[in-house]
Amino acid sequence: xxxxxxxxxxxxxxxxxxxxxxxxxxxxxxxxxxxxxxxxxxxxxxxxxxxxxxxxxxxxxxxxxxxxxxxxxxxxxxxxxxxxxxxxxxxxxxxxxxxxxxxxxxxxxxxxxxxxxxxxxxxxxxxxxxxxxxxxxxxxxxxxxxxxxxxxxxxxxxxxxxxxxxxxxxxxxxxxxxxxxxxxxxxxxxxxxxxxxxxxxxxxxxxxxxxxxxxxxxxxxxxxxxxxxxxxxxxxxxxxxxxxxxxxxxxxxxxxxxxxxxxxxxxxxxxxxxxxxxxxxxxxxxxxxxxxxxxxxxxxxxxxxxxxxxxxxxxxxxxxxxxxxxxxxxxxxxxxxxxxxxxxxxxxxxxxxxxxxxxxxxxxxxxxxxxxxxxxxxxxxxxxxxxxxxxxxxxxxxxxxxxxxxxxxxxxxxxxxxxxxxxxxxxxxxxxxxxxxxxxxxxxxxxxxxxxxxxxxxxxxxxxxxxxxxxxxxxxxxxxxxxxxxxxxxxxxxxxxxxxxxxxxxxxxxxxxxxxxxxxxxxxxxxxxxxxxxxxxxxxxxxxxxxxxxxxxxxxxxx
Amino acid sequence: xxxxxxxxxxxxxxxxxxxxxxxxxxxxxxxxxxxxxxxxxxxxxxxxxxxxxxxxxxxxxxxxxxxxxxxxxxxxxxxxxxxxxxxxxxxxxxxxxxxxxxxxxxxxxxxxxxxxxxxxxxxxxxxxxxxxxxxxxxxxxxxxxxxxxxxxxxxxxxxxxxxxxxxxxxxxxxxxxxxxxxxxxxxxxxxxxxxxxxxxxxxxxxxxxxxxxxxxxxxxxxxxxxxxxxxxxxxxxxxxxxxxxxxxxxxxxxxxxxxxxxxxxxxxxxxxxxxxxxxxxxxxxxxxxxxxxxxxxxxxxxxxxxxxxxxxxxxxxxxxxxxxxxxxxxxxxxxxxxxxxxxxxx
Numbered sequence: 001x002x003x004x005x006x007x008x009x010x011x012x013x014x015x016x017x018x019x020x021x022x023x024x025x026x027x028x029x030x031x032x033x034x035x036x037x038x039x040x041x042x043x044x045x046x047x048x049x050x051x052x053x054x055x056x057x058x059x060x061x062x063x064x065x066x067x068x069x070x071x072x073x074x075x076x077x078x079x080x081x082x083x084x085x086x087x088x089x090x091x092x093x094x095x096x097x098x099x100x101x102x103x104x105x106x107x108x109x110x111x112x113x114x115x116x117x118x119x120x121x122x123x124x125x126x127x128x129x130x131x132x133x134x135x136x137x138x139x140x141x142x143x144x145x146x147x148x149x150x151x152x153x154x155x156x157x158x159x160x161x162x163x164x165x166x167x168x169x170x171x172x173x174x175x176x177x178x179x180x181x182x183x184x185x186x187x188x189x190x191x192x193x194x195x196x197x198x199x200x201x202x203x204x205x206x207x208x209x210x211x212x213x214x215x216x217x218x219x220x221x222x223x224x225x226x227x228x229x230x231x232x233x234x235x236x237x238x239x240x241x242x243x244x245x246x247x248x249x250x251x252x253x254x255x256x257x258x259x260x261x262x263x264x265x266x267x268x269x270x271x272x273x274x275x276x277x278x279x280x281x282x283x284x285x286x287x288x289x290x291x292x293x294x295x296x297x298x299x300x301x302x303x304x305x306x307x308x309x310x311x312x313x314x315x316x317x318x319x320x321x322x323x324x325x326x327x328x329x330x331x332x333x334x335x336x337x338x339x340x341x342x343x344x345x346x347x348x349x350x351x352x353x354x355x356x357x358x359x360x361x362x363x364x365x366x367x368x369x370x371x372x373x374x375x376x377x378x379x380x381x382x383x384x385x386x387x388x389x390x391x392x393x394x395x396x397x398x399x400x401x402x403x404x405x406x407x408x409x410x411x412x413x414x415x416x417x418x419x420x421x422x423x424x425x426x427x428x429x430x431x432x433x434x435x436x437x438x439x440x441x442x443x444x445x446x447x448x449x450x451x452x453x454x455x456x457x458x459x460x461x462x463x464x465x466x467x468x469x470x471x472x473x474x475x476x477x478x479x480x481x482x483x484x485x486x487x488x489x490x491x492x493x494x495x496x497x498x499x500x501x502x503x504x505x506x507x508x509x510x511x512x513x514x515x516x517x518x519x520x521x522x523x524x525x526x527x528x529x530x531x532x533x534x535x536x537x538x539x540x541x542x543x544x545x546x547x548x549x550x551x552x553x554x555x556x557x558x559x
Numbered sequence: 560x561x562x563x564x565x566x567x568x569x570x571x572x573x574x575x576x577x578x579x580x581x582x583x584x585x586x587x588x589x590x591x592x593x594x595x596x597x598x599x600x601x602x603x604x605x606x607x608x609x610x611x612x613x614x615x616x617x618x619x620x621x622x623x624x625x626x627x628x629x630x631x632x633x634x635x636x637x638x639x640x641x642x643x644x645x646x647x648x649x650x651x652x653x654x655x656x657x658x659x660x661x662x663x664x665x666x667x668x669x670x671x672x673x674x675x676x677x678x679x680x681x682x683x684x685x686x687x688x689x690x691x692x693x694x695x696x697x698x699x700x701x702x703x704x705x706x707x708x709x710x711x712x713x714x715x716x717x718x719x720x721x722x723x724x725x726x727x728x729x730x731x732x733x734x735x736x737x738x739x740x741x742x743x744x745x746x747x748x749x750x751x752x753x754x755x756x757x758x759x760x761x762x763x764x765x766x767x768x769x770x771x772x773x774x775x776x777x778x779x780x781x782x783x784x785x786x787x788x789x790x791x792x793x794x795x796x797x798x799x800x801x802x803x804x805x806x807x808x809x810x811x812x813x814x815x816x817x818x819x820x821x822x823x824x825x826x827x828x829x830x831x832x833x834x835x836x837x838x839x840x841x842x843x844x845x846x847x848x849x850x851x852x853x854x855x856x857x858x859x860x861x862x863x864x865x866x867x868x869x870x871x872x873x874x875x876x877x878x879x880x881x882x883x884x885x886x887x888x889x890x891x892x893x894x895x896x897x898x899x900x901x902x903x904x905x
Binding site for chain 2 (some may be wrong): 059062064092093094095096097101103107109111112113114122123126127150158160174175299303304363478482523
């Protein structure tokens, strides 16, 4: 406690002074007079929507803008030393050595042809030298510190062999191994499931506090800010709209925009009415999809063991019903989804759809059924052919329907664009010209094109801005109501489960742990694991610990 | 089942090599079948074709007997395969040497030429591509663009003639374009067939420098013509890798520029390996014009002579050797490709 008090009287660790950044060809600056300071042992949250300039800020702080970007005014001081005056070698030692960046989408940040252990070793030796052997030991040690089980073996794994959460930990280990003074986490937990997100951030923030580092957490999740940060800065269009202690911001933001953001994030949509059950008791009992004792094994390369990705799972789904599968990544949720649409062959078990056994069907017979069973993929950008326009992408599945004339096709594409609320002018756009939310909508439109009876939604709301996420939830709710769609909803976003699903299955290690109506599961979870899962959802209010910490710091400042 | 289990626990590199080596057996069989059919499928009587119009009736009958043309196709193939296994590819009526002897003399000449040419091609192509990506708008970048445009358009014999004109005729730096060593120097005893290596093994520096000197211009000719394609492709692949997220992250981690370039290059290897393999196989026959200009006495020249002379035994031998060579090159390419990218499932 005495340390907290003394640190705040010290000079700030990192200062940004009137920082402005402009990209060639852009009319407006990407950063406009951004000023803030960060002390030792302090966590600053920077919040903003896509395009607000948060990531540019992170790069500008390291003087690492892409080729066409320049710092036009202002300065960044680390320990009272201007980073703009540094030569190449000093900058190289600063990056990763004194100022470490943890980026989004860890899997793409790792060199795909090197083992993760040697990548950490590479970073360590770039800053501290030393023998490979000693560096390897330190890397393995760091991997275990960031919570990787069996670090010896994992260090020898390639990035593609790791899950997203594991890759994120590797990137954190890469940042922490040089003991930097400031850690920048740029949307570091985007796309991770809630339990992992909390673990990863807990780990990150605790390590920073232990070592007395400064940390900047860039995010669009106000729950994270409330739970982990001391100070918060709200960004919009390259400017800091509001900056101040988190407690103060949560109790009463001073600016209209930050108030709007806070309000949008706080909204908890009410669950949908369970129409399927209400219509008539006879209809609801006819299961559209029935999965019994589904098993899927993956062989582990280099051994004779198998991963039991799906381990004896059974469930059924009534017409018009939406079932959510929730669980950590690696629990087998996505594997089940892919088995249902036959992107993976099942090891054992039966899948019955509308009275027909799908598992026994030949690929040719199954093709006929594909029209009725569709899937919305997790990463929309990866799942869309980058060289096709939106109209072609949406039109493609229409080929599965026998009688689709070209006039009909154009009309149907229009309808689908309307259905997913995309403006018609986007029909000629290409995937890279779309925002993440629009890409998700194209993915949904593709799945709906053949008027399916059953759709698998794989993480439809992850990695989206708060306001866009709310829009996608509304869209799916409308579609459910209008089309009477049955859906399997694979997600770790519990908030959206509450507003979309009639029933919830909680999965872990390939098994279903708990199943029940949504309200029941959320109100009174039975299993310990379900409780952990629900607890990982971060409410947008300060925890007791954070409040006390804020008070201590306040006292320190006043002395 | 237990066999599959043994297979799965093998280390990945071993599985890659073993898997490919097993494939070589049926592939080699296929090659023999094709070369066998090459002559059988020609219209008319092979014996007549092989002997030419001036042949007497007895000669034809004797050759038919010798070639086993009166046997069934199956027996003929078995006989041919047996002969090939024993290293008997027949006798060329034009050089009156066994085809094997001719090939053994000429194949190393071509192999030495194209191996060095390939090495230089990789060096020029990859170096120019890498430098022009990491120093955009520099002299090398502009130079490589002009070169990339020109390289596809200039024929190899013309480059060869230009080089001879300047470096031999005008400047007098290069030795005369007549064969693999100076006429006054005795070629080193054959060990590998590569004069550069054999002369060093024999400790004959005189022969070594003579062989290197003779190699300079033809190797340079082939490299100049082929490096352009490799450079253009490497540039595209390397530029993509160099701008990828993981390279940006490495830079944010403070890795040195050298490490970053190496990492990006390591990631662009697979397509480079494929193209190099293709060029290598292609050069075996395509170097013929350069071989002719420099009086190299290589395989390509031999094949062209065989075609012109309707020398079927020689042609058959050449096709067999060329196919086997390309098989080996592609085998190496496949193995390297899978080793270079750990994401490929074996």
